[in-house]
Amino acid sequence: MKRLLFLLFMLMGFFAKAQTENPNYDKVLADSLGADEYGMRPYIFVILKTGTHVIDDKEQVATIFKGHLDNINRLVGLGKLIVAGPFKKNEKSYRGLFILTVKTIDEAKILLETDPAIKAKLLAPELYEWYGSAALPLYLNASKKIEKKSF
Numbered sequence: 001m002k003r004l005l006f007l008l009f010m011l012m013g014f015f016a017k018a019q020t021e022n023p024n025y026d027k028v029l030a031d032s033l034g035a036d037e038y039g040m041r042p043y044i045f046v047i048l049k050t051g052t053h054v055i056d057d058k059e060q061v062a063t064i065f066k067g068h069l070d071n072i073n074r075l076v077g078l079g080k081l082i083v084a085g086p087f088k089k090n091e092k093s094y095r096g097l098f099i100l101t102v103k104t105i106d107e108a109k110i111l112l113e114t115d116p117a118i119k120a121k122l123l124a125p126e127l128y129e130w131y132g133s134a135a136l137p138l139y140l141n142a143s144k145k146i147e148k149k150s151f
Helices: 002-020 027-032 058-077 105-112 136-146
Strands: 040-050 081-086 094-100 123-133
Touching: 040 105, 058 081, 081 136, 094 105, 094 123, 105 123
Parallel strands: none
Antiparallel strands: 040 094, 040 123, 081 094
16 A cells, blocks of 8 residues: 555656646746746836826927837837836726836836936836746737837
8 A cells, every 4th residue: 555655646746747847948048038947037017107297288298208108119129128008098097007127126216217207297107026927028029020100
């Protein structure tokens, strides 16, 4: 009976290990993306809410938000921002989101200080540490191929 239990535990260990190892694992790619053993990595997730400042001059607001979009493109070019986009109108005053490739909230705050809409307090950021797929940055190349117009 002990031998049977031992064999059963050995088989369970073998099958458990066999189920968790990925035969398609690419160490070079994983390392280049900063992936851990689960293919994940830390990010900073930013929710942009309506800020506390109101500007009545529509041209000034348009200029600030053009700078906001230019800054988004600059951060993407630096490899610091991999997801950005607006929310539809909602009851929480959420305006948009960013996913930043930095590891700490302090690093993210430094990047966000470069955004004209945040500086003008038209947008207010909420920052959270987030753990997601290290492959997330790979979607940017596909995105460039499917957007007909850019900001």
